[in-house]
Amino acid sequence: MMNKKIRLTIIAIGMTLSxxxxxxxRTGQGSGSxxxxxxxxxxxxxxxxxxxxxxxxxxxxxxxxxxAHLKGTEVGLAHTRYLAxxxxxxxxxxxxxxxxxxxxxxxxxxxFSFGEIPITTTTSxxxxxxxxxxxxLNMSVGLGHTFSKNMSAGLSAxxxxxxxxxxxANALGFDAGVQYTNGKRDNLHLGITLRNVGTNMRFSGDGxxxxxxxxxxxxxxxxxxxxxxxxxxxxxxxxxxxxFYLDEKATADDEKKNDMPKHRLTPMFSFISxxxxxxxxxxxxxxxxxxxxxxxxxxxxxxxxxxxxSTTTFYTGLSAGAGFKMEVSGKDLALDYGxxxxxxxxxxxxxxxxxxxxxxxxDDE
Numbered sequence: 144m145m146n147k148k149i150r151l152t153i154i155a156i157g158m159t160l161s162x163x164x165x166x167x168x169r170t171g172q173g174s175g176s177x178x179x180x181x182x183x184x185x186x187x188x189x190x191x192x193x194x195x196x197x198x199x200x201x202x203x204x205x206x207x208x209x210x211a212h213l214k215g216t217e218v219g220l221a222h223t224r225y226l227a228x229x230x231x232x233x234x235x236x237x238x239x240x241x242x243x244x245x246x247x248x249x250x251x252x253x254x255f256s257f258g259e260i261p262i263t264t265t266t267s268x269x270x271x272x273x274x275x276x277x278x279x280l281n282m283s284v285g286l287g288h289t290f291s292k293n294m295s296a297g298l299s300a301x302x303x304x305x306x307x308x309x310x311x312a313n314a315l316g317f318d319a320g321v322q323y324t325n326g327k328r329d330n331l332h333l334g335i336t337l338r339n340v341g342t343n344m345r346f347s348g349d350g351x352x353x354x355x356x357x358x359x360x361x362x363x364x365x366x367x368x369x370x371x372x373x374x375x376x377x378x379x380x381x382x383x384x385x386x387f388y389l390d391e392k393a394t395a396d397d398e399k400k401n402d403m404p405k406h407r408l409t410p411m412f413s414f415i416s417x418x419x420x421x422x423x424x425x426x427x428x429x430x431x432x433x434x435x436x437x438x439x440x441x442x443x444x445x446x447x448x449x450x451x452x453s454t455t456t457f458y459t460g461l462s463a464g465a466g467f468k469m470e471v472s473g474k475d476l477a478l479d480y481g482x483x484x485x486x487x488x489x490x491x492x493x494x495x496x497x498x499x500x501x502x503x504x505x506d507d508e
Contacts, residue, residue: 173419174344174373175303175314177255177279181205182235183221184495187481188439188464189427192413195322195334195382199497200237203251203285206336206380207297208320210287213247216240221495226457226488230258233493246288249299255279280304285318293329296321301339303375309350316341316375328403332384332411343372377418384411407431411441421445421455427462437466439481451486459484475499 181191183201194206200219202209216239223233234256239249257277261270285299296319303314320336347370355366388404408430415423427441440463447453448460464481476498483491 172373173376174312175305175316175339175375177253178281178301178303178316178339179376179378179417179420180225180233180255182223182233182253182493183219184464184479184481184493185437185439185466185477185497187223187483187491187493188441188462188466188479189411189429189481190425190441190443190460190462190483191415192382192411192425192427192441192443193384193429194320194336194380194413195384195411196332196409197334199499200239200249200251201497202287202297203237203239203249203283203299204235204253206320206322206334206382207285207299207318208287208295208322208334208336210239210247210249210285210297211289211295211322213239213241213287216500217497218500219495219497221493223491223493225255225491226485227492228489232256246286246297249283249285249287251281251283251285253281253283275307278304278306283318293324294321301341303344305344305346307350310346310348312344312346314342314344314375326386328386328388330386330388332382332386334380334382334384336380338378338380339375340377341375343374345372346370374418376420379416380413381415382411382413384409403434405433407434421447425460435468437468437479439464439466454486457485457487459486 181187181204183204186193186197186201186205191205197205197209198212199209199217219237221235225231225233233253235251235253237249237251239247241247259274259276262273262275263270264272281301281303283299283301285297287295287297289295299318301316301318303316305312316339318336318338320334323333325331351368351370352365355364356362357364387408389406389408391404408428410426410428412426417423423443423445425441425443427439430438443460443462445456448456448458461484462482464479466477466479468475468477477496479495481493485491
């Protein structure tokens with residue numbers, strides 16, 4: 144047990160030091176910013192502040208360690224109207240399978256759609272010459288493993304692709320995370336995760352070519368420009384959550400330990416350090432009735448978020464959501480909705496569907 148605690152401490156220190164190496168003077172110079180978006184409804188209602196207690200397929204976009212809590216098979220679908228009214232959207236699909244002692248293997252595919260954008264050039268600044276459709280695609284493979292009743296860890300790799308018709312860029316990012324639980328009913332949750340550490344992105348393609356002339360001005364040649372490299376938006380998250388069972392009766396009878404109370408309230412706190420944008424700090428809460436009906440709300444603060452003149456984000460910091468879980472033919476089916484308020488457009492709306500073919504951590508409780 145002591146060795147496991149030492150390993151956890153070493154991992155946490157190493158992850159923290161890696162994240163602190165980021166240079167905030169390079170704000171706005173990162174690439175792959177879609178990696179910071181959480182496409183899931185349950186996490187979206189909590190503004191992604193649940194890195195300490197997230198579990199199942201949603202953990203692949205928050206804290207990969209939470210994937211280890213899955214007992215069977217889970218399939219998840221989610222669709223996001225990003226800045227509703229602009230035509231942008233995010234589609235997400237994930238599948239996870241428990242492999243026994245090996246751990247839980249998960250696959251996540253996330254696609255960002257911008258709709259059709261008018262083509263403009265220096266000679267046709269108002270368009271009218273056609274449209275193009277940017278493509279942002281992220282594919283992740285992760286493994287979560289439980290080391291003991293109280294500790295789990297995970298590691299994932301994400302292939303990042305951004306492209307238009309004649310320009311593209313690729314990168315490979317890695318996530319690592321740990322979660323720790325303790326208490327009579329595993330009430331206390333702690334989580335640390337380091338995300339999006341990997342290779343640089345560099346755009347290339349025919350879009351960087353232009354016609355020029357040779358140095359002696361005698362021959363027309365094709366000149367190729369090279370773009371600069373951009374690092375992925377690495378991020379360190381540290382979170383804590385605690386489950387309060389509002390109708391639990393004080394008793395020392397161990398036989399009643401498995402009789403779960405009807406009402407659960409879980410407040411949570413997270414600090415998130417970003418390499419290329421402002422750091423975030425936030426609080427949230429989730430209320431659950433019989434683990435079948437859930438209400439969620441959160442507030443995420445960053446520097447100057449309340450100033451219309453100085454803010455660097457369109458989020459107001461507020462989020463909310465709800466979820467409902469039912470049993471269909473012996474399988475758990477969950478429907479979730481999440482909303483993030485913005486000061487432009489009509490907010491970010493996410494609808495998610497999860498099908499569990501085996502017991503999850505929540506069911507075990």
